[in-house]
Amino acid sequence: MPRSADDLRRFLGTIHPYDSFADADLTRIADQFRRLPVKKDDVIYSYGEACEGLYVIHEGEVEITSDSGEIVSHLSARNSFGERGLMRDGVTGTNARALIDGELLLLPTDDFNDLIAGNEGVRRFFARSRAREAADAARPVALTEMRVDRLMASDPITCTTQTSIFDAARLMRSHRISALGITDSDRLAGIVTLHDINNRVVAEGLDISRPVHEIMTANPETLPPSAIGSDVLHMMMERRFGHVPVVDQGKLVGIVTQTNLTRFQATNTASLVRDVARASGPADLGAVTAHIPRLLVQLVGAGNRHETVTRLITDIADAATRRLLALAEDSLGPPPVPYLWLACGSQGRQEQTGVSDQDNCLMLDDAVTEADMPYFAKLAKFVSDGLDGAGYFYCPGDMMATNPRWCQPVSVWRGYFRRWIEAPNPEAQMLASVMFDLRPIGGTRTLFDDLQRETLELAARNSIFVAHMVSNSLKHIPPLGLLRGFATVRSGEHKNHIDMKLNGVVPVVDLGRIYALRGQLEMVNTRARLEAAHSGGLISQSGGRDLLDAYDLIAQTRLEHQATLIRAGGKPDNFMAPNVLSEFERSHLRDAFVVVRTMQSAATQGRGVIG
Template sequence: MIDTSLIPNIELFIAQVPPLSYLPKSLISQIANNINIRYIPKGENIIDSQNNEHNLYIIRVGEVEQINPDGRLRAKLESGSIFGFSILNNKDEYCAFALENTLIYQVSYQMINDILKQYPEYIDYFSKETSTRLSIVAKNNILATSDNILMKSVSDVANPQIVLVDSKSSIQQTAQQMTKYRRSSAIIMDQDKIVGIVNDRDMTKQVVSKGINISAPVTSIMNPNPPTVTSNELVLNAVSLMMQHNIRSLPVLLDGKVHSILTAIDLLKYSSLQSIFIINNIFQVDSLEQLIELSQQKELIFTALIKSGATHNNIMKVMTLIADAFSQKLLQLAEEQLGSPPCSYVWNVLGSQARYEMHLLSDQDSSIIVERELSPEENMYFMKLSTFVIEGLEKCGYPKCDGNYTANHSQWCQPISQWKNYFEQWIINPEKEYLLHASVLMDFRPIHGNRELSDILHRHVTTLTQNNSRFLRFMTANAVRVKPPISIFRNFVLTKEGENKNKLNLKKRAISLLVDLARIYAFSTNLSETLSTEERFSRCYQLGVIDKLTLDNVLETYQFVCDMRFKHQLQKLQNNQNATNHISPDELTLLERNQLKDVFRLIAKFQEAAEIRFSQRGIIR
């Protein structure tokens, strides 16, 4: 019989764990009163494929590994995770054992079954299929959210109960404080400065598993210099930061001092945020098939972000972080299948992904830098690896680049020496084809492997472009060849043929033009680091290259066309149509048409100003 004094704590915990969190409070209380608490020592089975108990399992403390009948890893799960859905459906058997000493809350199949018979509207929340569970949450909660939590301040949801520990404290003293105040993490302070953070997982993985002396200083196991967020920052920005660093706790500052803490558990209380944490799920799966299931949520997340009122740059940043996670997981899976790479390498993403500007229709662009020349056998390894990743991304909804700028083409999988030669050729002798290569491949960002290789190449590109007015002239002349779709009579210039006849291409004839101009202005300041389009324009203003009025105009213009594209894509999705970058003027209100004409005219003026500043008319025909 369960100790009744434990029930309030159990109820509080499971109320934060999806899908139980979607049940009415009365049902959560009913489950809490009938939970079986199990302690499983490290290495022991929780469920056995030959003798499955019919239960749903919630990990309170510890870590669990699931193994399929063929011996392959199914998933690794941590505190707050729930499993056993496949057992509820009487199929897809597997083993599960404790990777470390683990405390489990066990809910009988019979109880869940009785609840679902009484409340059939919750059946899909307990489906065996991950995609079904995520879809029902997204459809019924994310899109119907009324609290707009993403647009609230961090202070509205952060937990003011924090544990601050002096950097001279021992591991034991820190653990005692965390236990006393029932917190899963502690912020390590040196006077008034945050120097690190430690959580209960660190205590288990660093201290218990490695046998570290509990009298040792807590600084020996802390995560140093954690990212922080201010209390007035938007929740969406905080979520993006947590996703980018793959962390679960974020110190919150007010007037420069620690005020509260924001945790993944706090955020998961809000149904409108649960699918945003798709990245956590991406890194837990162990197969391409499971990744494909998760990828079906991208459209719902994109829609939820727009409906929540998220800004265009936050939407693109979140979509980019998700794309990064899919790429990184596929690279991990590829290395598991093929074995360790024959030499050090880095996987770079290019274009919009490199600039954190992805959206629902973005394709994939990538390259590989290896540290040295490859033998034919070694080259075959990287061709197999890149093909696995690129084909996997395509199955996850990221189409291949039309221009073949992907790492499975041997031209874009080269040693650092050859990459240096490429850029020397493109920049010193900027012919038309080379300018196309440069415009695509100069925006690169490392996401996996030896990032120093990318840093070396960035420094080399900076040296080549520094004060290189000739290269800027060619880049500018090439960039302004494509004009905004507006005539001198303020009429739209529409596509004349094909499936997009009589439509405007917002990407090619507006957004891409601003992206190109931002890159040119950035290179004029010797800034080769890959930044977003808005960051590049802002940096140019800070360096005195453009004035405040120009900055305001160009940022407003960029925001307008991005917002219009997203609004248009959302309308298409809601009408069960394919989202595109093309828009018909007939679909716009009179005000929107006039605003878009003004925007196109501004872009034309930006092009003219750049041409006067950097180019020579007619240099490229």
């Protein structure tokens, strides 16, 4: 927090438009700001209240919502708000709430009005801010921005597994609902829909006094409250059902139905997921995934954040993988033992862009025998060949389920991870870096649950292994050159270009993995890892914010580069010439790389902090 007038002046001097002021003017304006500490969930102002002035976030995060509760903005340090929420009569047209503990700086309304009246540049800056805010508020909320807990029907009606079918049907009728949650000791055991009543009871002439658990869909697919609307839509399109239970720590907290989604227009990704789920063979998949480059251009052009774009594109790869698994089973027959197909690499982290190879593996139930292995070899080849035909080219390092090394019983996998952790030689470090990003895609997911927890606990206890992983991560460093320039590729086809993957996003991916190991964080998405490390105190407040901002800029720049190539009729790649950026953009990109390099240095010292 600022401890003196000089501290406050220096802080404001890092923010536009104050960075353009002369020292004397900046000192005068800094003296007009008041410090306001805030706690998590503090309401800063509400819709219709008098606005006290312009707020600047010094530390913390603030959520701005409309009167109807829709999220307008999610702001962090150095962002301003307040003046953009003013209505004509001087009261606010939005709500503002602190998301975490922090500190705000308040410039009272009269001082703010004097500021914009006396400086044309400042007046134009805040006029543009207001215009952008108005446009954002007027823009319809998309499914990619809507959390499931805002879509679902809350306080779901439930009954126990022993409730009769007759009573369950009457319960649905009396509450005018199309689905009923079935619980066992307050935990979700299944779901029954009107469709189930028609197909499994009426059509079959089943005795309606029988317990409802006999017709329910047991252990249904669920989503957490933090999922987004497109997750629901994609699940419905792929799995062909109309109700998705929302579960928090095993307890049913809501149900999302197709009716809940009718007010939203289906996104292009949803139609692609639907077409993938209905593909009759691998050739059909290629025809669908051929639309992904154009989809990337549309998503980037619409202003979606990088993590939204890559999540939606990865959803298509996930659906394609599951469809190929189903087609393989149709061709080969049912599997002899349970199995689980997992993705690692960018698909595992849900970070696929317009350029993606495949990284995957198979975990088999320990009951598997040698006689069963040819089945899984054929399944792996069918799926990997199909993915290659759909544009997800074979992994150059052979990190695929077609490699017998990566198609093994769970007990063998458990031994792999244990050896990598206990004897972290260079190969073990490389393999662990890939395999710590595993995410289940299709099959029996419980095969991975205990293994993931055991591995994280084992790794976190082994400081030598973590130190080796930190050292291994430094093989990928940001492209920082001398004299505020960039270190570009020195020779070959991409000479004088920046590798925005290996030297851009990968160093941050590596840092996120290290934080996950140290904190035993189960998520594999890089931004989710950074956010969890930030909120969990694994990195400092200032360091965490800086690293998140740096990652956002680097990842967004990479996506925009790929979209530019596609729009020009080319193929997307990760090699960007620095001269395509403006001087302003190059300066900020270099600053982002400096943040990453600083955090790498901090990680080697076991601190993970900046300042």
